[in-house]
Amino acid sequence: MSHDTLALIWFGLLGVLLIGYVVLDGFDLGVGILHPVARSDEHRRVIMNSIGPIWDGNEVWLVTFGGAMFAAFPNAYATVFSGFYVAFMLLLFALIFRAVSLEFRSKTQNPLWRRVWDAGFFLSSLLAALLFGVAGGNLMLGMPVDEHMIVHQSVFQQLSPYPLMVGVLTILLFTMHGAIFLYLKTEGELQQRVERWIWRAFGFFLVAYLLTTMFTLVKVPRAIDNFEHHPWLWLVPVLNVLAVANIPRAMFQHRPVYAFVSSCATIAALATLFAAAIYPNLVPSTIDGAWDLTIYNARSSQKTLGIMLLIAIIGLPFVLAYTTIIHWVFRGKVRLDHSSY
Amino acid sequence: MDVETLSRIQFAGTVMFHYLFPPLTIGLGLVMVIIEGLWLRTGDQSWKHAAQFWTKIFALNFALGVATGIVMEFEFGTNWAAYSRFVGDVFGSALAAEGIFAFFLESGFLAVLVFGWDRVGPKLHFFSTLMVFLGSCFSAVWIVVANSWQQTPAGYHIVETVVHGVPGLRAEVTDFWAMVFNPSSVGRLLHTLIGAMILGGFFVCSVSAYYLLRRKHELFSRRCFTIGVSIAAVFSVLALVTGHTQAERLADTQPAKLAAFEAHFETGPGTLYLFGWPDEEASEVRYGVGIPGMLSFLVHWDTRAPITGLHDIPREDRPAVMLPFQSYHLMVGLGTLFIVLSLGTLPLLRGGRAFRMRRLLWVYVFMVLGAFAANQLGWVAAETGRQPWIVYPSVQNGVEMPGLRTSEGLSESVTAGQVLWSIVMFALIYLLLFAVWVFVLNHKIQHGPDERASLPGADTGAPRGFLAAAAERAARAGSMTEAHGEDRADANPAGGRP
Numbered sequence: 001m002s003h004d005t006l007a008l009i010w011f012g013l014l015g016v017l018l019i020g021y022v023v024l025d026g027f028d029l030g031v032g033i034l035h036p037v038a039r040s041d042e043h044r045r046v047i048m049n050s051i052g053p054i055w056d057g058n059e060v061w062l063v064t065f066g067g068a069m070f071a072a073f074p075n076a077y078a079t080v081f082s083g084f085y086v087a088f089m090l091l092l093f094a095l096i097f098r099a100v101s102l103e104f105r106s107k108t109q110n111p112l113w114r115r116v117w118d119a120g121f122f123l124s125s126l127l128a129a130l131l132f133g134v135a136g137g138n139l140m141l142g143m144p145v146d147e148h149m150i151v152h153q154s155v156f157q158q159l160s161p162y163p164l165m166v167g168v169l170t171i172l173l174f175t176m177h178g179a180i181f182l183y184l185k186t187e188g189e190l191q192q193r194v195e196r197w198i199w200r201a202f203g204f205f206l207v208a209y210l211l212t213t214m215f216t217l218v219k220v221p222r223a224i225d226n227f228e229h230h231p232w233l234w235l236v237p238v239l240n241v242l243a244v245a246n247i248p249r250a251m252f253q254h255r256p257v258y259a260f261v262s263s264c265a266t267i268a269a270l271a272t273l274f275a276a277a278i279y280p281n282l283v284p285s286t287i288d289g290a291w292d293l294t295i296y297n298a299r300s301s302q303k304t305l306g307i308m309l310l311i312a313i314i315g316l317p318f319v320l321a322y323t324t325i326i327h328w329v330f331r332g333k334v335r336l337d338h339s340s341y
Numbered sequence: 342m343d344v345e346t347l348s349r350i351q352f353a354g355t356v357m358f359h360y361l362f363p364p365l366t367i368g369l370g371l372v373m374v375i376i377e378g379l380w381l382r383t384g385d386q387s388w389k390h391a392a393q394f395w396t397k398i399f400a401l402n403f404a405l406g407v408a409t410g411i412v413m414e415f416e417f418g419t420n421w422a423a424y425s426r427f428v429g430d431v432f433g434s435a436l437a438a439e440g441i442f443a444f445f446l447e448s449g450f451l452a453v454l455v456f457g458w459d460r461v462g463p464k465l466h467f468f469s470t471l472m473v474f475l476g477s478c479f480s481a482v483w484i485v486v487a488n489s490w491q492q493t494p495a496g497y498h499i500v501e502t503v504v505h506g507v508p509g510l511r512a513e514v515t516d517f518w519a520m521v522f523n524p525s526s527v528g529r530l531l532h533t534l535i536g537a538m539i540l541g542g543f544f545v546c547s548v549s550a551y552y553l554l555r556r557k558h559e560l561f562s563r564r565c566f567t568i569g570v571s572i573a574a575v576f577s578v579l580a581l582v583t584g585h586t587q588a589e590r591l592a593d594t595q596p597a598k599l600a601a602f603e604a605h606f607e608t609g610p611g612t613l614y615l616f617g618w619p620d621e622e623a624s625e626v627r628y629g630v631g632i633p634g635m636l637s638f639l640v641h642w643d644t645r646a647p648i649t650g651l652h653d654i655p656r657e658d659r660p661a662v663m664l665p666f667q668s669y670h671l672m673v674g675l676g677t678l679f680i681v682l683s684l685g686t687l688p689l690l691r692g693g694r695a696f697r698m699r700r701l702l703w704v705y706v707f708m709v710l711g712a713f714a715a716n717q718l719g720w721v722a723a724e725t726g727r728q729p730w731i732v733y734p735s736v737q738n739g740v741e742m743p744g745l746r747t748s749e750g751l752s753e754s755v756t757a758g759q760v761l762w763s764i765v766m767f768a769l770i771y772l773l774l775f776a777v778w779v780f781v782l783n784h785k786i787q788h789g790p791d792e793r794a795s796l797p798g799a800d801t802g803a804p805r806g807f808l809a810a811a812a813e814r815a816a817r818a819g820s821m822t823e824a825h826g827e828d829r830a831d832a833n834p835a836g837g838r839p
Contacts, residue, residue: 056407057448064440066414071437074429074511075504081418081425082752088419089763092412093770099408104777107784147505149426150753290505297504300430301513308434315441322449 006305007295010072011282013312015275017068019268021061022132024323026267028055030178032098032125033171035118037197043190044118048102050185054327055102059095064319071308075149075298076282083143083151083283084135087158091131098124126171133170136274137163140220142284147291151283162219169208173270176201177263180247183256187333195251198259202247209244216277222284223277233276240269345748347760348420351767353724355412357717358771362406364716367481367534368541368572369399370474373454375568377467391561392470393458394790395545399473400455401785403447405778412767420760424731424750430513431497431520432487439483447476478534485533489526492727493594494735496520499742510743512732524594525587529723532583535576536719539679540712542572547709548786550702561790566705567690573712574683580676585639592640595733596649597658598726601665603636603648604629611636611648616670619662624652660728668721675715682708 001009028051038044070077081088097120105117141162144152179198186194216223227233243265250258278284282298285291299305342350373395380388414436417425425433453461453469461469490497496519497512514520546569552562591599604619604626605611613636617629634644651659682704689695696702727733734744 056404057452059407059411060440060444060448063411063414063444064437066411066418067433067437067440070414070417070425070429071433074426074433077418077429077433078422078425078752081415082420082422082754085419085752085755085759085763088415089759089766092415093766095411096408096770096774099404100774100777103404104781107781147507148753149504152754300433301500303517304430304434304514307514307517308437311434311438311441315438315445318449319441319445322445325449 001306001309003299003302003305004296006302006309007072007299009309010068010299010305011275011279011295013309014065014068014072015272017061017065018275019271020323021058021065022271023264023267024058024061025055026174027051027178027181028058029125029129030174030176031182032121032178033129033175034178034182034194034197035125036122037193038190041114043193044114045106046186046190047182048105048121050182052102056099057323060319061323068308068312072300072305073282073295073298074300076293079143079145079149079151079283079293079298080135080139083145083153084138084158086155087131087135091128094124094128094131098128129171129174130167133167134158134163136170137166139283140166140216140223140274140277142281142286142292144287145283145285145291145293146287149291149293162215165208165212165215169205169212172201172205172208173267176205176247177267180256180260180263184260185333198251199248206244220277226276226279236269236272236276240266240273243269342757342761344751344755344757344760347757347764348751348755349747351420351760351764352416353721354764355409355416355767355771357720358775359406359409359413360717360720361713362402362409363477363481364533364537364540365402365544366399366406367474367477367537368539368544369395369402370470370477370541371538371572372541372545372565372568373399373470374467374474375572376565377470381463381467387560388564389458390790391565394561396454396470397785398782400451401778401781403451405774407444407448409771409774420752420755421731421750422752422754424745426509427511427745427750428491428732430511431490431494434514434517435483435487435490435521439480443476443480443483445476447473447480450476481533481537482530485530486521486523486526488723489529490520490523491730491732492529492723493523493525494733494742494744495523495737497742498737498740512742525590528583528587528590532580532587532719535580535583536716538576539573539580540709540716542569542574542576542683543679543705543709543712545569546573546705547707550705551786552789553696554699554702554706558789563693563696566696570683570686570690570695573679574687577676577679577683581680584673584676589640592648595726597651597654597660598665599640600649600651600654601660601662601726602669602722604662604666605636605648606650606652608650608653609647610634610645611640613639614666614670616674617666619666621662658729660726665722665726668718668725672715672718672722675711675718678711679708679715 031047031051035044035047038047066077069080101117101121101124105114105121108114138158141160146152176198179194179201182194183191183198243262246262247259247266250256250262280294280296281292282295283293285293300308373392376388376395377392379385380392417432450469450472453466454473457466457469494512496514496516498515499510500513502509502511545565549562549566549569552558553566588599588602591602599605603611603614604617606624610633612626612629612631612633614626614629614631617626617631619626619629637646637648638644640646640648651662686695686701686705689698689701729746729748730744731747731750732745735742
């Protein structure tokens with residue numbers, strides 16, 4: 001296989017890993033954001049236990065995504081991770097704090113102890129979702145990358161209106177996704193409360209979705225450049241709109257599983273649109289278009305990309321099987337027992 | 342402080358905190374395999390309770406290993422961007438292989454391990470334990486291979502790349518298997534795994550000795566203590582062997598590191614120090630007690646054979662001596678103590694004499710700290726001894742390949758203030774995490790093995806398939822760190838015998 005083909009395949013595989021991660025951890029984070037909605041301690045425990053056994057398996061996707069980016073496009077990995085230093089450190093703190101809150105909240109009965117971890121769980125989930133969106137928004141805009149592939153930008157410059165808009169969109173998307181997931185996992189009064197939150201989250205998401213789309217077309221006109229050369233790409237936004245529209249439809253028809261599938265499809269479509277918008281760039285340069293980091297100048301050697309492809313072909317089926325089995329094992333409504341958080 | 346010092350402090354701090362957990366899970370993995378194997382063989386229920394207890398401890402440490410491990414992967418990019426560009430082609434593929442081959446195996450079967458006791462047959466459960474153990478060993482394989490490649494690079498060449506018209510250098514793989522089996526990887530991997538087993542053995546001894554002193558869970562403690570001491574004895578001796586062969590190899594591949602370990606300044610016969618206080622200015626070891634010629638003997642089987650001294654290595658290529666010297670000697674000292682203690686205890690196990698020797702038991706309660714320390718110190722020695730290189734220079738097929746200095750590996754865009762801020766944040770969060778870890782670990786140890794956990798009949802059912810087991814799981818929920826039956830046993834009279 002040629003070096004260019006391999007680079008393209010790895011761009012695609014990174015996309016698959018990214019979609020896997022945001023679809024899976026998306027509802028994890030959304031559940032965390034919705035956590036304060038529950039009033040009673042029991043309901044809060046139900047909410048936490050809906051993701052209890054699966055969150056760390058979901059985070060393995062992030063680990064693998066990071067490792068794959070390091071190996072396949074080391075220049076982009078180095079530029080992005082060092083360029084987002086402060087943002088990514090905050091992200092790490094949020095992810096650690098989330099894990100700790102989840103794991104230790106219910107270890108004692110003390111109400112103050114529980115309230116502190118509840119707040120930690122909510123805030124860290126919110127922060128993580130926001131930062132993922134902000135990072136995505138900045139990559140859409142491009143970053144001030146110089147000829148040495150170094151980013152010259154402070155965290156405050158990264159918090160400009162467009163990335164913040166994408167961050168808010170991400171929060172609302174994950175909240176909606178998490179709410180639909182919770183609807184599948186709960187029953188009775190809590191489920192009714194969750195249903196109201198699906199509608200609220202959907203309403204806000206829809207507004208943010210439309211605003212972000214307009215904002216993107218105005219602010220990043222090259223986002224649709226690739227669509228001119230590859231008209232079939234228009235299928236993605238069409239599917240995206242259909243998936244979004246199917247969420248209220250499915251909820252009206254009391255088919256929450258369809259709603260969940262639609263919200264997974266929405267996330268997958270948005271991630272694909274992101275990839276289609278930046279391709280073949282990984283990090284567009286706002287200083288000089290000649291200094292863009294593309295899949296061609298950021299990639300590893302042909303030999304490494306080939307070896308990695310072999311590793312992925314052997315390994316990915318196992319990862320998929322593992323994820324499927326775990327989610328199947330823990331399907332159904334949450335029941336609290338002595339082994340729960 | 343400059344970015345380099347701060348980034349090194351940050352990496353050292355976060356990786357040392359992370360490294361509390363992986364060796365413990367690897368070592369406990371072996372313990373779980375042994376104990377569950379014994380249950381399978383004998384059908385004795387108290388073996389099962391013992392296996393369940395250690396599984397809970399394992400799961401807690403696994404969760405923390407995952408949470409702190411993500412940090413390590415991020416830091417290569419955030420703090421060491423230039424290094425990442427240089428090594429990505431080689432190091433990145435090993436890291437990606439670790440994610441794909443090791444983590445999924447471990448986390449996948451862990452769910453069966455923690456929740457599957459009453460849902461899968463004993464044989465399938467044992468198989469899962471074996472897979473989790475294997476997965477944890479695999480995760481050590483890839484990361485140690487990657488680290489060994491930095492110490493003794495092989496199977497690569499240095500290529501000049503031009504991006505945006507700016508030339509740069511990077512390492513590219515030419516021979517994958519030569520990269521994987523580089524000169525130090527097998528020896529270092531074995532030594533790392535053996536260190537983990539020693540920690541597992543002493544950890545089990547510590548908890549068991551504590552119970553014996555409190556006269557709780559006697560049968561459990563006697564059995565686990567015996568297993569723990571046996572593991573510690575076997576692997577302490579093996580650590581000596583693998584440690585020795587590594588030192589021999591160092592003389593060829595990283596003479597500067599060996600010289601720093603032994604504070605060997607002038608080329609000539611080498612002294613083996615038991616302890617001392619190296620003084621680089623004066624090129625001597627103060628208060629040192631050592632055996633002249635012994636280092637030469639150990640490396641070359643000849644007390645007069647010359648060992649390269651630091652003075653024959655260009656000043657800019659020398660590691661600082663103090664930290665490698667002290668961490669290496671402390672590790673060796675602890676290793677010797679492990680051998681003496683565990684081999685000395687073995688005969689005392691006959692007739693249960695050791696179980697009545699309270700002072701000995703107290704020593705074992707605290708010896709686990711020594712095992713944690715020895716694992717950490719080994720890495721401190723290995724990594725500080727590698728300085729000033731982040732990737733060692735080497736000669737491949739007669740061609741000299743330049744290395745990469747630690748100072749050249751930093752992220753260009755990151756400022757000292759940013760790194761300092763993140764160190765403070767890590768310190769706060771990890772202190773919190775550490776406190777909570779100790780709290781929960783103590784909670785589980787105080788609770789002890791659950792002697793009533795499996796009700797009669799739970800094991801008599803025919804082994805069932807994994808999916809059937811999974812289906813039953815649906816009605817239940819729990820966390821990875823909580824096996825079932827945690828609260829139920831509160832009704833159990835304390836210290837009840839099985």
